[in-house]
Amino acid sequence: MMTDIIYILVILFATTLGALAGIGGGVLFKPVFDAFGEYSAAQVSVISSSAVFAMSLVSVIISYKQIKNQSQNLKTLLTLAAGAAFGGWLGELLFSRLTGGDSQIRIIQNIILLILIIFVIIYMKNENKKSLNKSGIPTGAVTGVALGCVSAFLGIGGGPINVAVITLVFGLDIKATVIASLMTILFAQGTKLLAVAVKSPSAFNIKLLPFVIAAGVCGALIGRMLNKKAGNKTVNNCFIAVQFMIIVLCVFNIIKYALN
Numbered sequence: 001m002m003t004d005i006i007y008i009l010v011i012l013f014a015t016t017l018g019a020l021a022g023i024g025g026g027v028l029f030k031p032v033f034d035a036f037g038e039y040s041a042a043q044v045s046v047i048s049s050s051a052v053f054a055m056s057l058v059s060v061i062i063s064y065k066q067i068k069n070q071s072q073n074l075k076t077l078l079t080l081a082a083g084a085a086f087g088g089w090l091g092e093l094l095f096s097r098l099t100g101g102d103s104q105i106r107i108i109q110n111i112i113l114l115i116l117i118i119f120v121i122i123y124m125k126n127e128n129k130k131s132l133n134k135s136g137i138p139t140g141a142v143t144g145v146a147l148g149c150v151s152a153f154l155g156i157g158g159g160p161i162n163v164a165v166i167t168l169v170f171g172l173d174i175k176a177t178v179i180a181s182l183m184t185i186l187f188a189q190g191t192k193l194l195a196v197a198v199k200s201p202s203a204f205n206i207k208l209l210p211f212v213i214a215a216g217v218c219g220a221l222i223g224r225m226l227n228k229k230a231g232n233k234t235v236n237n238c239f240i241a242v243q244f245m246i247i248v249l250c251v252f253n254i255i256k257y258a259l260n
Contacts, residue, residue: 003038004208011215015055017242019182019223020235028242030156031113031249034106035256039206041105045095045155046196046203047212049189052156054216055223056186062224063179076170077180079137081187083144088188090145091152092195103257109154110257114250116150120164121243124236131171143169148188160243174232174239 007029014028029051033044098105123129147162162181166172172180196203227235 003036004211007033007036007208008211008215011051011212012219015051015216015219016223016226017219017238018052018055019059019220020226020230020238028246028249030154031110031246031253034110034253035249037256041102041109042203043206046193047206047209048155049152049192049196050204050209051212051216051219052185053189053193054213055220056182056189058217058220059182059224060179060186062220063182075137076135076140076172077183079140080144080147080166080180081183083141083146084148084151084184084186084188085144085191087145087148087150088152088191089195091149091154091188092192094149095153095155096199103260106257107254110250110253113154113156114247114254116161117243117246117250120160121240121247123164123168124240124243129167131167132169133171134169139169144184144187147184148191151185151188152192160239160246163239174235175227178227178235 010029010032014032017028030044030048033039033047034041039047098108143165147165150161162184163174163177166177166180166184167174170177170180230238
C-alpha cells in the first residue's frame with residue numbers, strides 16, 4: 001500500500017513537470033518503477049503510457065487556444081502528431097518482439113534512455129546550439145514517426161528527446177516546442193495503448209491503473225497552470241534539472257538489473 005502511494009506521488013510530480021516542460025513524465029517515473037521492480041517491464045510500459053497519455057490529452061485540450069495561435073507552426077504540429085501515431089504503433093511492435101528475460105529488457109531500455117538523455121543534455125545546455133530550421137510535411141512526418149517509435153518502445157512518453165529533436169529540426173521556441181512535444185506524446189502513446197488493447201487486453205488488469213490515470217490528469221492541470229506563469233528560462237531550467245535526475249536513475253537500474 002505504501003509503495004502504491006509512492007508510485008502515485010511520483011507520477012503526480014513527474015506529470016506536473018511533464019506538462020510544464022513538455023517532457024511527458026514517463027521518462028522520469030518509468031526508471032523509478034524499474035528501480036522498485038514490483039511490476040514487470042510490460043506492466044510498467046502500460047502504466048507509464050497510460051499516465052502520460054492522460055497527461056498529454058488534458059494538456060493539449062487546455063492548450064487549445066495556444067495551439068490555435070500557433071498558425072505558423074500548425075502544419076508542423078499536425079504532421080508531427082500524424083507521424084507519431086504511426087511511430088507509436090511501430091514502437092509497441094518492436095517492444096513486443098524483444099526476447100530475453102525481464103531484467104535484460106529493462107537493461108536495454110535503460111541503456112538506450114541513458115544515451116539519449118546524455119545527448120539531450122549536451123545539446124540543450126549548449127548556448128550556441130544551432131537548429132536546422134526545417135519545415136514541411138515530409139520532415140514533420142518522418143520526425144514524428146521516429147519520436148513516436150522511440151517513446152513507445154521505451155514506454156516513457158519521450159518528452160526530453162522530443163524537445164531536443166524538435167528544437168534541433170524545427171528551431172521552435174521552448175513554449176512552442178512544449179506544445180509540439182505534448183501532441184507527439186498524445187498520438188504516440190494513444191496508438192501504442194490501442195495496439196496493446198487489441199493484442200493483449202489483459203495487460204490493463206492492473207489495480208493501480210485508475211489512480212495512475214487520475215494522477216496524470218491532476219499533473220496536467222497543475223503543470224499547464226505553471227507553464228502559463230513561467231518564463232522560457234524557468235521552463236528550460238526545469239527541463240535540464242530533470243535530465244540529471246533521469247541519468248542517476250538509469251545508471252542505478254542498469255547496475256541493479258545487471259547484478260540480478
